Amino acid sequence: MIKHFKELDYTNKEYGGKTNGLLLLKSLGFIVPDFYVIGNNVVQSIIKTPYILEDIAHFWIHTVDSEKLWAIRSSANEEDGTQYSYAGLFSTEINIHTSQVVDAIKSLIDKYRNVEFDAYGTMKKEGFSIIIQEMISPDYSGVIFSKNILDSNAKHGIINIIPGLGEYLVSGKKQACSGHFSTNTITWINSQHVYDGVKYTNGKHDISVSFTNLTKDIKPHETTLIQGALKLEKEIGMPVDIEFCISNNTINWLQVRPITTKNSSDSQIxxxxxxxxxxxxxxxxxxxxxxxxxxxxxxxxxxxxxxxxxxxxxxxxxxxxxxxxxxxxxxxxxxxxxxxxxxxxxxxxxxxxxxxxxxxxxxxxxxxxxxxxxxxxxxxxxxxxxxxxxxxxxxxxxxxxxxxxxxxxxxxxxxxxxxxxxxxxxxxxxxxxxxxxxxxxxxxxxxxxxxxxxxxxxxxxxxxxxxxxxxxxxxILFSQGDIVSVKLVRELQNLFYEIHDSKELLEYFKTNEADFILKNIGVDFPKCHETISNYISNYGVRCDSGELKMEIENYQENPLKFIQFIKNNIQGFSEKSNTNFSIDYKSILNTKYKYNVFKKCILxxxxxxxxxxxxxxxxxxxxxxxxxxxxxxxxxxxxxxxxxxxxxxxxxxxxxxxxxxxxxxxxxxxxxxxxxxxxxxxxxYKQHTKHANRYFYSYGKFLPAEKSAANKSLKTITGTGCCSGIITGKVIIVTPETISKVPVKDAIIIAEYFEPGWINLFAQAKGLVSEKGNILSHTAILCREMGITSIIGAKNITSIVSNGMIVQINGSTGEIHIIKQNNE
Incomplete structure (x- = not known):
């Protein structure tokens, strides 16, 4: 039979974690929407004899308002427990008309029967009940975590709120307004202009609420929400996760469950x-x-x-x-x-x-x-x-x-x-x-x-x-030919050669301001002007940094930037004697697989x-x-x-x-x-945020991944070689902020990464080392095509070496040897 919550025994584990949470909320005086429960024993009987559901539901339907909407939710012992929280394991059906309740129950039972495993890998088919709860059409929905247990040093709780229905908050389909609290006040920590949601009134409707109005509407409820979370934490004896909604200026408490202990093996986003x-x-x-x-x-x-x-x-x-x-x-x-x-x-x-x-x-x-x-x-x-x-x-x-x-x-x-x-x-x-x-x-x-x-x-x-x-x-990745990025660098080199070949032209770029050059070079040096114009026409969609950002002006949009780029790099430029390397891989295969034609053909x-x-x-x-x-x-x-x-x-x-x-x-x-x-x-963000390379997302919070400490006593660091050669030189570390300010000529240039627009480095560097990247990256391809000894993926290299050190890099083995420290 379908029981009203007043008929249930709080100590009976038959009804599952979600039901017990609702009963606890009721017993402590929290406002909870009216609800009914189909216990595990009845659910198992329905599974064995499906037709009895019609009889069970028939009596219940005649005792409730036929026009009401309901939320049909699972309540299993494996959900919302103190060891594991299998939230949303079996799904929830919302905005169900009374006449559709039977079909919704069937759907939920079918999902329960089909579950063979879950995200935690330990599905146990026991204690599965179904809650039929009065549906609230909320103005706001939210989740409170009484403690930020992912940060052991944090003493505050977390709250996430979204306009309208809560399903879009739980699923992450809409951006929530987030805040943290420690006493009776919420401090909002992200404040985008508008928050979107969905409201259900005779069907689903998209809604938007400004940050100002959202926080204004929540303000009268802050103390009640915070004190409620702390009260429930004290009652359960451990941090809790609470779902709630606000409708007609009233807080409805929808669910409470303990925040389960997180194992290091648990999957994260x-x-x-x-x-x-x-x-x-x-x-x-x-x-x-x-x-x-x-x-x-x-x-x-x-x-x-x-x-x-x-x-x-x-x-x-x-x-x-x-x-x-x-x-x-x-x-x-x-x-x-x-x-x-x-x-x-x-x-x-x-x-x-x-x-x-x-x-x-x-x-x-x-x-x-x-x-x-x-x-x-x-x-x-x-x-x-x-x-x-x-x-x-x-x-x-x-x-x-x-x-x-x-x-x-x-x-x-x-x-x-x-x-x-x-x-x-x-x-x-x-x-x-x-x-x-x-x-x-x-x-x-x-x-x-x-x-x-x-x-x-x-x-x-x-x-x-x-x-x-x-x-x-x-x-074998060398000399692929017909690559735009390589053509781009070659033509830039040719432009620099053209300027260097004329003492008068070189002096012109050294002594005049960029705006003067841009305005007068067409008359003063028409051939060079034509070369520059052709370069901008062909490759000017690129620039020296962040070329895909909408806020960045490329060279076609602002030719003055290209003239300044030339001025910044022309003095340190010199013709390099790099020899393009190529490999006859077919000859090698013919030699190694002379008698294995099949393997040779496959390779x-x-x-x-x-x-x-x-x-x-x-x-x-x-x-x-x-x-x-x-x-x-x-x-x-x-x-x-x-x-x-x-x-x-x-x-x-x-x-x-x-x-x-x-x-x-x-x-x-x-x-x-x-x-x-x-x-x-x-x-x-610019003043207070230091971005990590990697974040984990859990419990509504981005957590920076800890970077392994750099061992500065190392004499050899290993990455992935991407262009053969052994060279020794002085270290220059470059960043987006220092790229145009440091002398890089004939140095071994080291960076966390190399942006596509930093092509001038490839014409001047003795060698390159990147902390990030792979052998198919833009940096690796350009280095190979230009014959520049280089290594990518050298973990923590920018923390281990410093400007002025003498290092030797081996582009075949990927090894970086520290030859001389700064203090030696």
Whole structure:
């Protein structure tokens, strides 16, 4: 039978953890929405004899309001316990009309019966009950943690609140307003302008509440919420996690459970910026972060759909795809867990999901297996489409390139002067639609690169080549030819040679200011002016730092920056005698596998495919820079128009808007208020935030991963060699802040990472060492093509060495030997 809560015995464990939590709340005088329970014994009877559910429910339906809405929730002994908290293990059905309750109960029982394991790996089918609780249509929903147990030094609790229904807070689909408390007051720690949510009133409706109004509405309830959390913690005897909602100015307490002890082996959501930080270093403006998040989710949704993921699985994976990139205190991070979960569902996913972090130059990471996983039919379809797309990749590539070339022809370099805000917004949507017609080629190419390169390394490791040619994998990556990034550097070198070949021209750049040179060089040195103009026309979508950020001006947008770049580097430039290295891998294979034709053919084909994919991968990076440049020009034009219309206060204010806000003319009147708040947020991040390379997310909080302490007594540090050679030289450590200020000529340059725009270093450096990166990274490819001895992935190198030290680096073995300390 279905029992009202007043009929239940609090000590009876049959009703599960969630029910016991609700009964505790009731017994302590908290306001709890009315609820009924179907006990475990009855549920087991329904499972054995399904038709009795109709009889049991029939009587109950006639005792309640037929127009009410209900939430149907599981309550198992394995949920909300003191050792484990299997929250949401069986799901919750919300906004269920009385007439639909029977179907909702059936659905919940079916999910219970189908569960074979859970995220903790220890499913125990016992004590499963069902709660039927009166549905509240909340103005706000929230979660309180009475203690921040993830930080042993913290003495405060945490609160997260969202407008409307709580399911969007628990799932993470909407951004919550967060705060912490220690006494009777909440201190809010993130204050974006508007918080979105969903309210249920005759159907679901999107709602938005400003930070000001949200905190104003919560203020009268702060003391009650805090004191309630502390009271429950004292009653249970350990920190608690509480769900609540506020409706018609009344707090409803929905759930209380102990915060379970976290084992070091538990899976966590991992965020890492080791790779994405090279393209988007440091704090980024909201226009950049929002557009990057949009492009990643849209592009990867397109390619997964193309490969054959059906609509059902796409819906299940929607949250994962939309969270491939995350913003933490203004900086961009890959949600590494989401990437791994998506890869896990694709062909070869068990391998690629594990290898993915390492291939991007990150530390490895465990991840919870995704709940959504294609069945065998969908998997076979994905495998077939993946193989077919590889076979016909030339056709896919041509379609992609034809489309992009046409878009570039129509828009690249266009300034969009004289357009209205509405016209610019429409232009933006048109360009995005045209670009999105074919996102497939670069993304498939990246996936192929990962698969084939990993397979090649695995075969090589177990081959006779590993002994005779230990650097074979690295060596074959040389001289791929026809790479835009290499052409770019070569032409820059040629420009510097041209300037150095003329004493008069060299003196001209040394003695005059950049603005004077830009204005007069066309008359004074027309040939050099033509060279500079051609370089900017061909490669000016790049710049010296952060070229993909919307807030950064590239050389096409601001040629003065390029003239200044030349001035900063021309004096330290000298012609290098680097000799391009190449390897005849086919001859080596013919020698080693003279009598094993099959193995030789396999390796030859694998190497050929891998090299093609790597070359395309690098060229597609430049295409991305071109794409972002077009979008940047549209955004710049909108900024000009908004300033002219007095919708923003000063030039560049639009960078504080998100991309969807910027192209939404209906909210233009609110721009100044949004921008003012975001300026405060960005200023706070710049002044108070020191970003970690990796974060773990748990219990609503980003926790920086501890970096292993650098052993400064080491005499030898090891990374991954990416260009052969043994050289000795003086250390110069560079950062984005010092890149244009330190003398790098003939030094061994060491950095945490090298940005794509730091190409001048490659023309001057004696050798390069990077703390981050992998042998397929932009830095590694350029070093190989230019014959610069280099090492990547040298962990903690920037903490171990210092400016002025003498080191020897071996680009084959990846070893860095400290020859002389500063004090020696």
């Amino acid at each position: 991992v965020y890492d910026n080791s790779n994405i930080g090279e393209n988007y270093p440091g704090i980024c403006m909201p226009l950049t972060t929002s557009f990057v998040q949009f492009t990643y989710s849209k592009a990867y949704a397109e390619v997964i759909t193309y490969l054959g993921m059906n609509k059902k699985n796409m819906v299940k994976n929607e949250h994962i795809i939309q969270n491939l990139v995350t913003v933490i205190d203004g900086a961009l991070y890959y949600n590494l867990t989401s990437w791994q979960q998506i890869l896990y569902q694709l062909p070869f996913g068990k391998i690629t999901s594990k290898l993915y972090p390492v291939l991007l130059g990150m530390e490895s990471a465990e991840f919870p297996k995704p709940k959504a996983k294609p069945n065998i039919i969908v998997y076979l379809k994905l495998l077939y489409r993946l193989i077919a797309s590889l076979v016909f990749f030339k056709r896919i590539k041509k379609s992609y390139e034809d489309n992009y070339n046409q878009v570039f022809h129509d828009y690249l370099g266009k300034r969009f002067e004289g357009y209205t805000h509405d016209e610019l917004s429409q232009t933006y949507h048109t360009v995005i639609i045209r670009f999105s017609k074919n996102w497939i080629a670069p993304l498939l190419n990246g996936f192929y690169t990962m698969i084939f390169f990993s397979l090649l390394k695995k075969i090589f490791k177990n081959s006779r080549l590993a002994t005779s040619h230990p650097n074979f994998i690295n060596d 030859t084909v694998l190497i050929t495919i891998t090299l093609r994919r790597i070359k395309d991968r690098e060229n597609y990076r430049f295409v991305r820079s071109q794409t972002f440049s077009i979008i940047r020009f549209i955004f710049r034009a909108i900024d000009v128009q908004l300033l002219a219309d007095n919708l923003i206060c000063e030039k560049g204010d639009s960078l504080y808007l998100k991309y969807n806000e910027l192209v939404d003319t209906t909210i233009a009147k609110d721009y100044k208020e949004i921008i003012a708040q975001r300026k405060k947020d960005i200023l706070y």
